[in-house]
Amino acid sequence: MEILCPSFYITYLSFSISYAMLWGFMEIVLATRNKKKVEEMSRILEGMDIVIRTLDDFPSCPEVEEDKDTFEGNAVKKAISIAECTNKIAVADDSGLEVYALNGAPGVMSARYSGENTGDAANIEKLLDEMRDIPDEKRVARFVCCIALAFPAGNFVTFVGFAEGKIGIEPRGRMGFGYDPVFYPAGYGRTFAEMTPGEKDALSHRGKAIEKLKDYLTRTISGD
Numbered sequence: 001m002e003i004l005c006p007s008f009y010i011t012y013l014s015f016s017i018s019y020a021m022l023w024g025f026m027e028i029v030l031a032t033r034n035k036k037k038v039e040e041m042s043r044i045l046e047g048m049d050i051v052i053r054t055l056d057d058f059p060s061c062p063e064v065e066e067d068k069d070t071f072e073g074n075a076v077k078k079a080i081s082i083a084e085c086t087n088k089i090a091v092a093d094d095s096g097l098e099v100y101a102l103n104g105a106p107g108v109m110s111a112r113y114s115g116e117n118t119g120d121a122a123n124i125e126k127l128l129d130e131m132r133d134i135p136d137e138k139r140v141a142r143f144v145c146c147i148a149l150a151f152p153a154g155n156f157v158t159f160v161g162f163a164e165g166k167i168g169i170e171p172r173g174r175m176g177f178g179y180d181p182v183f184y185p186a187g188y189g190r191t192f193a194e195m196t197p198g199e200k201d202a203l204s205h206r207g208k209a210i211e212k213l214k215d216y217l218t219r220t221i222s223g224d
Contacts, residue, residue: 031082031092061085071146079150095145143205161208
């Protein structure tokens with residue numbers, strides 16, 4: 001979902017991006033230190049006239065606490081904070097898994113579902129334990145990703161992607177990260193962790209959100 005903005009705001013965003021392109025390329029800071037996320041986002045943005053930086057290039061920037069109750073709130077907070085810190089365009093995402101039978105959990109707590117700094121394996125173990133009595137037909141879930149593009153002045157726009165599917169009964173596959181080993185995208189008999197990076201990008205929530213971001217940047221730069 002793209003935020004609907006007044007025409008003057010869109011014009012200002014277009015000017016901000018055009019100014020950033022004066023030297024023939026745009027610098028964007030990915031507001032994360034998660035190497036898997038950096039790898040995935042960089043791969044999908046490949047081919048654009050963009051120089052990608054990460055927080056490793058700006059060690060003085062703070063860790064931004066994800067304390068909002070929506071994916072959009074967390075993504076916007078991170079993107080604005082890093083754009084202000086680096087004085088560059090910043091892209092941040094917040095994503096997670098929503099299991100319908102668990103009333104949307106883990107949701108925004110996906111990365112910390114089993115506690116702070118416990119890791120993917122512990123989160124998956126807790127999820128499977130909580131779903132042990134849920135039959136296959138009710139194990140439906142979706143991945144959600146909200147990406148925020150922010151400028152040093154504080155203006156921003158957001159994009160959302162979804163991947164519908166279901167949760168398996170045990171981890172399968174060695175690719176990906178997070179809950180990928182237990183998530184079967186709708187219509188497929190393999191988990192995200194059993195797919196190649198290209199296969200996952202075409203189906204994933206983050207891939208869909210980044211494609212919307214790419215389309216927005218392309219249209220804005222070209223003036224369409």
